[in-house]
Amino acid sequence: MSLRWTSLAACAALMIGLALPAFAADQLYIPLFSYRTGPFAGSGIPIADGMHDYLTMLNERDGGIGGVRLAIEECETGYDTKKGIECYEAVKGKNPVVVNPWSTGITLALIPKAAVDKVPILSMAYGLSASALGNTFPWIFNPPDTYWDGLSVLVKQIAATEGGFDKLKGKTIGFIYLDAPYGKEPIPLLQQLAAKYGFNVKLYPVAGAEMQNQSSQWLNVRRDRPNYMIMWGWGAMQPTAVKEAVKTGYPMAHFYSVWWPGEDDVRGAGPGAKGFRNLNWHGVGANFPALADIRKFVVDKGMSKVPKDKFGEELYDRGVYNSVLITEAIRVAQKLTKTKVVTGADVRRGLENLDLSAARWKEIGLPDFANSLALSCADHNGHGNLFVQEWDGAKWVKVSGDLSPMNDVVEPLLAAAASEYVGKNSGWPKRTEACDHTS
Amino acid sequence: MTEAAGHVAAGETLLAGERISLRFGGVTALNDVSFDIRRGEIRAIIGPNGAGKTSMLNVINGFYHPQRGAIRFHGENLARMNPGFAARSGIARTFQNVALFRGMTTLDNLMAGRALKMKRGLFWQLLRHGPALDEEIAHRRVVEDIIDFLEIEAIRRVPVGRLPYGLQKRVELGRALAMEPELLLLDEPMTGMNLEEKEDMCRFILEVNSQFGTTIALIEHDMGVVMDLSSRVVVLDYGRKIADDVPDAVKQDPAVIAAYLGVAG
Amino acid sequence: MFYREVGQYRTSYRADMAIFPILQDRIGLLVILAVAFVGLPLVGGSFFLDVVATPFLIYALAAIGLNLLTGYTGLLSLGTGGFMGIGAYACYKLTTWFPGVDIVVWILAGGFAAAAVGALFGLPSLRIKGFYLLVATLAAQFFLQWAFERIPWLYNNNVSGTIEVPTRTLLGLPITGATATPVTRYEVALCIVVVLTWLASNLVHGRIGRSWMAVRDMDIAAELIGIRLLPTKLLSFAISSYLCGVAGAMLVFLWYGSAEPSVFSIDLSFTILFMVIIGGLGSLLGAFLGAALIHVLPIVLRGVPPALGIDIASSTVEHLNLMIVGVLIILFLVAEPFGLARLWQTGKQKLRVWPFPY
């Protein structure tokens, strides 16, 4: 018997939950998919804090955007696709202006739904690389760079340090990655480049369950003696990898990573981690007017979960960057539609006409925080310039100039991937969304 | 009694064990034991504890494999027989400490006893209509007859785990009967029973023997019971056969008396 | 009072052997089916259907599958996730080879691949028992998950490394892919689950079910009444895995819409095992009750604070959620070790004698 009641109660509660007016109509509903739980929480928490705090700051300082308050709601996914889908189903009814899945798995699950539900998906520098092509994926945005861009930049950098691409011949590049779709994505490009420049590739997969148990991978590294290591890791895999690298005595200056490791991931390895390098495209630290405002209006008022000492760290700032993209898209949308309370469809247009010039960055109190970024109907990514930063034992130091991705190799890959995706997903909708040419 | 005696005359050998020796490591459970069971008789196996009675049954239905000796059933050699084969060739048995399917109802336990006889394959089983259901019903009839015969109608749908010991013994007998065995091995069918229950059980055994003509080999401690029921008695002691004769003769046998009274014979 | 079987005489074995001999039960079942097929789609929103109803059905099916193995045959398994995965990947391959054929056919066909693999990994069960078998099945789980990652052929060499569900239509109506409405996917899932449940219940009420339970309760005795252990156990593994495989295919095609290998992780196996234990070993009803509790409860808990207008961080809710579920599991085990199904039985018994306690 008892269960029948439980389930009745369940239905009832759910009905209520749905019946309730999601949020007052004069607000912009921005759901934030975050994961402060689960094995990847280590990376998820600072990002969530950054996203949340910047938006809150706008509410506190400017009363939202264009006078419209932002209704911010976090939904806990635990980096788990199932929960992510639940979150999406839960928020989509409250007409969100944009959804940030913050998990490649969740993004992939949402991509088909987005076009149907008219909800723009912003997967910032993760998700499906091919979704950079706006004409195939009008509802998906993954600025400022795809993983393929990132990899090409890393190879470029390595070539530069070697003194030219011709020097790559005969060299060996080791690729240690999380054994999941996310980690495997760059491999085709890496092999293509290997063929082109004549270097060898060694692959070191790390199973999700073995993230903190990598000694054998690094024994392999020690055996193969790759000249360079590139890491595509996440969560607890990254600190473990750095520690193991230090243990194996791998030259840190030759250990590169995609843009996900944060300070916490290298700090643990102690002084040995000095020289570890990863990619980035935005400033690190709290020395920006906007972050000062966040501190003033949010952190000091105790409206933030961020620990004082973690404020302004890399992943936190990346969360801020993510929120800037959202809010700027909303502003553009407001301009385009001449309405204050914009919908998801409007924000999709906003994103397509996003133009973050250096001047604009300055205006919003983040001068030189990041390179300018301009999206268009065709280009939902921007393929912006990246730079390499090095861990000096206490903080990240920029050690390279701006490096542009190898668009000549990346673009065909994207095109191929997109057409493959469409081909395999029979009945993929043609783009019907109009395209305005304000930018 | 007389009836039982009648069987002795009638029966030709159904099963014979020839010079069987069974050892577990150093322990000798059976030592060069020969015996025979004749069609239609009630054969009793008696002896003090640890005399190797149960071992003998286990050898007969292939649960143990004797190191030496042979078992002939229907004249064919079953020295290496296994429990499954024994079941298929018509040997059923009950156990000293009941081995029922405790989670299942009386009915299901008996129906399970029909497993060998049910032939319908997976397809019909999935549909549970047509042939499968007809077969189910046919066998249900047989089982219901057994239920009536054993007077356990009331506990048809009770999970046997919840039944009192005496009834469990009865159900186990039912399950054995459901196999319509040619040879029925009963391991202490009356232990832990009160008088009435024992009387019932005796009645059942006799009726099974007379009505269905089932050959029965039983182990029992209650001498009275043994003497009344059985047509012939094997007496084991320390794994050796010390006597094998009609009850009255066995009763007088000094070796047996010695074995039972513990007097060095 | 109302729930009485008094005066309902069964005059034939056929009637007596019906799975629902009591009139009220039959009526109840019809009502439930009516509500499930007609009522819920009408009242339930897309959230309810997509997040609660359809997943519930899929989990229930998987739970039935595992219950046949663990509850009826007494073989513990933690390979469920892997077997579900096999079903999903098989279905995916089949539908890419023969896009023309109706997807439901392939969902059902995908199960056979799972059955084969399941039977293979079931072979050790003849010798290995209890927790040892449990750990042995972990080998299946981890190996399969690894294979899903490592064999690009399984996901058609997709760059994304995942299987993405294409749009497939039945009589012009899209039933998979993004354009398929929640209602359609729910109804399809419901049909599959109802049919398979019916078949499963036929099975466990017949000869095969009895031999499974015999093996569970005392395998030696079962052997001595002529039940062959290996075939029985393997059949159990195969059929159990079949149901899990179908559930897996449904999980991807009717629910997730795309899946990376980690979807079929050990966690999935655990979830299903929970449902079976909490629901009640050896009871098909239990599978449904267990699935309902384990799947629906967290969603409800998650929905409660907003519904009450309480504002706490979603992560905090998640933590509390875990703790509450954990505590509930323990409480249930303490209160009713035989699971919700037994609770249900006792409830019915009470109802039968109501209003008189004795």
Place this chain on the structure above:
Amino acid sequence: MHFLYLVFIDPFVQMGMAPDLLAQTLWEGLVSGVLYALIALGFVLIYKASGVFNFAQGIMVVFAALTLVGLYAAGVPALLALALTVAVMFVLAVAIERLVLRPLVNRPDIILFMATFGLTYVLVGMGELVFGGDTKQMIAKQLYLPSGAIDLAMLGGRVTLQKLDIAAAIIASVMVAALAVVFQYTRIGRALRAVADSHRAALSVGISLNQIWVIVWFAAGIVALATGIMWGARSEVSFALEVVALKALPVLILGGFTSIPGAIVGGLIVGLSEKLFELYWGPLMGGGTEAWFAYVVALIVLLFRPHGLFGEVIIERI
């Protein structure tokens, strides 16, 4: 043919070519083996004395480590934090005995097994609620755990031994020895063995099951704490550790659920074999074999020894 070469010849050639790497591999395998063994030890203790297959052992490792780090972060001096953590583990043991084991006494194993699942959920939730889900640094230095490494130039190369790993090995062996002594010579030990043999027997000679259970779960908690410190110091303290703990299961299979030496030997076998396999045969199948290799080994062993290498065989009588 070439394939056969790769499988049966090449790996050994490689071993011969770089003996120092082989030595290093063996060492790494040894160390992770020790850590597996420690987790398995927790399982065995509890299984022996309470017949419970304690799935929560994995999370207990994380929980212990988290408590330690969390207390330190809260300003408690390291050693005091350590002491407090031990106290917490004791409280935990008592709580488990009162709230989980006692009400479930004499229930089927599977039920107790599931109960430990519930326990896992509770501990995960509590841990994340109290200490937050982010990865944390193990306070290795503050606990006077050595850092750095010893480089041995040998076998025409170098073999690096992390001081920490050496410490781990030593601590592990000390704990095992201590437990062995306790089991062998103390009154509690005899009681434990009595309980392990038969609950009823133990009761009949007047041993309080409840006490025993608390003691055993406490001991398991201490083992968990040690494991947590070691593993946390090697990588990080995060909830992902819980998954690593699953590795203890094949270890248990190899060693048998009831044998302490078995747990140790099993741990070493798993640690060594999976490292060797991953390093020399893994590349043939794209690596990442560690995810399943241990389980397959366990499965194969079971096929020949259904009760593990050291587990006592139950003879079925009828």
